[in-house]
Structures are given as C-alpha cells and as structure tokens.
Amino acid sequence: MSTKSTSKNPLLLSLLALIAGGAIGYGVGMKVEQNSSAPSLQACQQQLQSQTDQLQHSTEQYQALVTKNEQQQQQLTQATTELATMTALAEKQKKDFAKQLASLAQKKQQLSVSQQKLEVTKKKLNTEVVKLKTTTNKQQVVIDKSQQYFKRQAEMKANVEATQAQIVELTKTTKGFKKTCDEFKSGNSWNWVSQKDCDNYEQQLGLLKTQQATLVSQQQALTAINKEIGNKEISKK
Known part of the structure; x- marks a missing residue:
C-alpha cells in the first residue's frame, strides 16, 4: 500500500488502529485467563482470526478501490489531455477560420473594386464604340x-x-x-x-x-x- 493511497483514506488507518488495539487487549486478557479457562482462550483466538479475516477483506476492498481510483485518475488525466488538445485544435481552427473570413472579405472587396473599374471601362468602351460607329458612318457617307x-x-x-x-x-x-x-x-x-x-x-x-x-x-x-x-x-x- 502506497503512502499516497494511505493519506487519502484516514478512515482505514483508524480502522487498523482499532483492530490492533483490540488484538492487544485480547492478548492481555488471554494471559490473565489462561490459567482459568481454556475454552475462553480458544474463543478469543477464533474471534481474533475472524477480525483478522475481516481486516484482510477490508484491505482487499480498499486496494481494489485504490486501483479503481488510480484508473479513473488516469482516465481523467487522459481525458483532460485530450480535451486540452481538442481545445487547442479548436482555437487553431477558429483562428484559421477567422483568417479565411478576413481573406474572403478582402477578396470580395477587391472583386467589388474590379467590377466597378470594369463597369467604368465598359462605359468608356461603349462611348468609344458609339463614336467609332458615328465616325465610320460619316466616313462611309463621304466614301459613298x-x-x-x-x-x-x-x-x-x-x-x-x-x-x-x-x-x-x-x-x-x-x-x-x-x-x-x-x-x-x-x-x-x-x-x-x-x-x-x-x-x-x-x-x-x-x-x-x-x-x-x-x-x-x-x-x-x-x-x-x-x-x-x-x-x-x-x-x-
């Protein structure tokens, strides 16, 4: 049993102390009563064995709980790490998405400016075409x-x-x-x-x-x- 596990369970320490004290008490009692009654000594030994078995069972249960707790702690640590990784990835994706939105907005603005310039150029070309047609018609009249x-x-x-x-x-x-x-x-x-x-x-x-x-x-x-x-x-x- 590790120190870390023991420090997390003071109740178990108290239980062990209580059982140990009982065992000592029974031991003293045995010495007093050895000369008086043999069946009483056997009964005390049986009771001590029963308490020892209970202590062993409690210890095993506690160890199982400690093992389960350690597994849960590892799972929690792993989940926390994965969550941190996913959070970092989400933040990165968020920044990338923001950059893409900014780039898209810039391209949209550039496209709008280009379309405006194209409209101006188109109007100028239309004017030039009209002038050219007029000049051509006049020249054709002169030629005719x-x-x-x-x-x-x-x-x-x-x-x-x-x-x-x-x-x-x-x-x-x-x-x-x-x-x-x-x-x-x-x-x-x-x-x-x-x-x-x-x-x-x-x-x-x-x-x-x-x-x-x-x-x-x-x-x-x-x-x-x-x-x-x-x-x-x-x-x-």
Whole structure:
C-alpha cells in the first residue's frame, strides 16, 4: 500500500488502529485467563482470526478501490489531455477560420473594386464604340459621295472625249461640204456640185456648233466635279 493511497483514506488507518488495539487487549486478557479457562482462550483466538479475516477483506476492498481510483485518475488525466488538445485544435481552427473570413472579405472587396473599374471601362468602351460607329458612318457617307463624284467624273470624261471625237469627225465632214458648196457658188467648178452640197454644209455646220456647245457644257460640268472632288480631298486632310 502506497503512502499516497494511505493519506487519502484516514478512515482505514483508524480502522487498523482499532483492530490492533483490540488484538492487544485480547492478548492481555488471554494471559490473565489462561490459567482459568481454556475454552475462553480458544474463543478469543477464533474471534481474533475472524477480525483478522475481516481486516484482510477490508484491505482487499480498499486496494481494489485504490486501483479503481488510480484508473479513473488516469482516465481523467487522459481525458483532460485530450480535451486540452481538442481545445487547442479548436482555437487553431477558429483562428484559421477567422483568417479565411478576413481573406474572403478582402477578396470580395477587391472583386467589388474590379467590377466597378470594369463597369467604368465598359462605359468608356461603349462611348468609344458609339463614336467609332458615328465616325465610320460619316466616313462611309463621304466614301459613298466620293464614289458618286468619281463615277460622275469618269462618265463626264467619257462624254467629253466622245463629244470631242464627234467634233473632229464633224469638222472634217463640214470642211468637205464647205469646199463643194464654195465651188457651187463660184459657178466655174469642173466637179459635179449642187445646192444640195450647200444644204449639207449648213446641216453639218449646225451639228458641229451643237456638239461644240455640248462640249463646252460638258467641260464646265467636269470642271465643277473636279473642283468638288478637290474640296473633299482637302477636307479629309
């Protein structure tokens, strides 16, 4: 039996002292009564043995209680250690969770700022797209008009060139009819001439003048178109 166990059970010490005192008392009594009565001595011995057996039984019970108490104490110590470990782990998890929450809040704030910047950028891009579309439409209008002007210019140049070619041919024809008409009017031509030659001359001369007037009109129109195209080119610069 350990000192630690004995100190926790003063009742057992008292019990042992009481039994020991009884044993001593009976021993003294035996000595007094040895000469008087033998059955009384035997009875005392039996009683002492019974008390010794009871003491042994009580001691065994006490030892069992001490052992059980030590086991419970070990279990309590182990449970306390496990509880401390679990508490420390819970505190660590709590701190980690708090850090995660703080990090999540920071990321959420950063995401909010990024979304705001994205909205601003989106609005700017939308504005730029509108401007670009407007500019593109204007440029397309200018291009379409320019194409129309260049088409008219090409057509007018072709008309001028065609009229000039017609004037060249009419000039040659008119000169021929004028020569025969002059011979007819002189009255001494050896060629076969008549008033019809003069009529043809007048007709060709009229056509020539008409084409010349047409050429002047076409050239003026071409000049106006060239001027307009020149102004468009200057405005682009």
